Amino acid sequence: MPDPTRRSEHSRQAVLQATRELISELGYAKVSIEGIAARAGVGKQTIYRWWRSKGAVVFDSFLALSEGADGMALPDTGDIEADLKAVMRATAAEFTDPAFEAPIRALNLEIAGDPELAALYREKLAGPVDEAKKERLRSAQRAGQFAEDADLDLALELLYAPLYQRWLLRTAPITEEYADALVDHLLKAFRP
Known part of the structure; x- marks a missing residue:
């Protein structure tokens, strides 16, 4: 049986990576939750379940750079x-x-x-x-x-x-x- 926490962590990391990439490529103003979801291969609802705003996703994407x-x-x-x-x-x-x-x-x-x-x-x-x-x-x-x-x-x-x-x-x-x-x-x- 698949481990849902592993899948969730994989999705979380994909969202954070997609956020960093899109900000670097497009600039902050042009980045959207929809764009992040599409790049990460997750649904918008997944992002909104974990983060309350684009700013919160950006914060976590930055914080993740310091992880480890x-x-x-x-x-x-x-x-x-x-x-x-x-x-x-x-x-x-x-x-x-x-x-x-x-x-x-x-x-x-x-x-x-x-x-x-x-x-x-x-x-x-x-x-x-x-x-x-x-x-x-x-x-x-x-x-x-x-x-x-x-x-x-x-x-x-x-x-x-x-x-x-x-x-x-x-x-x-x-x-x-x-x-x-x-x-x-x-x-x-x-x-x-």
Whole structure:
């Protein structure tokens, strides 16, 4: 007898893959639930049974890109500068990778207009990722490499907001050198 959970997982993965492909090929505005269903080989009702909106499908398609990663912990080699530069370079690479960029842009459009999706994003992705980042900064504080009295939420905003703004507005290229410069300036401000 066939296992319905296996079939469901196969359909779920097909929908998520189809969503990413269509966003990359057509752009977010032209992607529809009907198009996703057709590409994935499932009925529209299957999609609506699992997701409440196109934005929710886009969110899960983006979240699925992170599945299978080794948790959310940041590297901790004992050298906060090297670790932050590795993370910021990886972030810069993600933001410039077409496989990530189109879904990230689409997700940002949806989050901007959907408070419920924004809350889900904070709960499932942004919150846990930020907590992992703050844990790495706490480790640097304990090692005397980062100011003990630093506001860690503010430190993360100072580190990531310029990169995000440059990406969002396409004002300049996002390079490894730029990622490194952001880390250098953050550490200049927050060294003990």
